[in-house]
Amino acid sequence: MGRFPLLTGVGLLALWLCGCATVRPPPHTPPSVTRTLLTTGYCDCGECCGWRRTCLGIPVYTGGPLKGQRKQVGVTASGTRARRGTLAADTTRYPFGTIMYIPDYGYGRVEDCGAAIKGDHIDLHFPSHRAAQKWGRRYARVKVWY
Numbered sequence: 001m002g003r004f005p006l007l008t009g010v011g012l013l014a015l016w017l018c019g020c021a022t023v024r025p026p027p028h029t030p031p032s033v034t035r036t037l038l039t040t041g042y043c044d045c046g047e048c049c050g051w052r053r054t055c056l057g058i059p060v061y062t063g064g065p066l067k068g069q070r071k072q073v074g075v076t077a078s079g080t081r082a083r084r085g086t087l088a089a090d091t092t093r094y095p096f097g098t099i100m101y102i103p104d105y106g107y108g109r110v111e112d113c114g115a116a117i118k119g120d121h122i123d124l125h126f127p128s129h130r131a132a133q134k135w136g137r138r139y140a141r142v143k144v145w146y
Contacts (some may be wrong), residue, residue, distance in 0.1 A: 023107040025145040026101050027036045032101070032143040038121040040101060040141050041132030042114075044074045044082055048132060050115075064115060076112035088112035088123035094144070101143040105135075 025032065040096060042048040051059045051071040059071045074082050078096045087108040094100075098110040105124050116124055122142070126132040 023099060023109045025107075029145055034141055035144055036139055037119060037142045038137065039105075039135070039142070040121070040123050040137050041126050041135035042088065042123045043126050043129045043132045045129045048129065049073075074119045078111045080111045082112065082125050084125060084127060085109060086111050086125035087119050088125075090118050090121065093135050094122070095146070099145040102140055103142075104140075105137065 010026075028103045046052050046059070046062070049071075051073065052060050052062050053059055059073050061069055061071050063065050076082050076086060076088075080086070085106065087098075087110045089098070089112075090109045091110070093114045094110050096110055099107065100110070100122065100125065101107050102122075108122075108124060110122075112123070112125075114123060124132075124135060126135065133134070
C-alpha cells in the first residue's frame with residue numbers, strides 16, 4: 001500500500017477539481033471587505049485567453065503587444081498554473097495574492113489579469129469552456145482579503 005492510500009482514483013480527481021480548497025485567508029488577517037463584483041468565467045482555451053495555434057500547432061497571442069509571439073497555455077500572468085481557484089482581476093485594484101470568497105464558487109486567489117478585466121470585475125477559472133459559459137455573467141457579494 002502506498003504512502004497516501006486515500007489519494008487514489010476518485011480522491012485524486014476530487015483534490016484536482018477542488019484546487020481552490022487550499023486557498024484560504026491567513027488566520028491572523030484584518031477582517032474581510034465585502035464588495036459587489038461582476039464575475040465571469042474563463043478557461044484555458046483560445047477563445048477565453050486570446051490565443052490560436054499556428055499552422056505548425058504552436059500557440060501564439062492573437063492581439064495586444066505580444067501579438068504573434070508564443071503563448072504558454074494555462075500559465076497565468078503571475079507565472080502560476082491556472083486551475084480552479086485562480087482569479088483574474090484588475091491588479092491596480094486587486095493585486096496578485098488577494099484572496100476572495102465568491103458564493104457558489106468558493107475561495108480564489110488573484111493570479112492573473114486580462115485586457116477586458118477592469119475595475120470591480122473578476123474572472124473565475126473553470127476546467128472547461130462549457131463550465132465557464134454555464135457560470136455566465138453575474139454580480140456577487142464577494143469577501144475580499146488584501
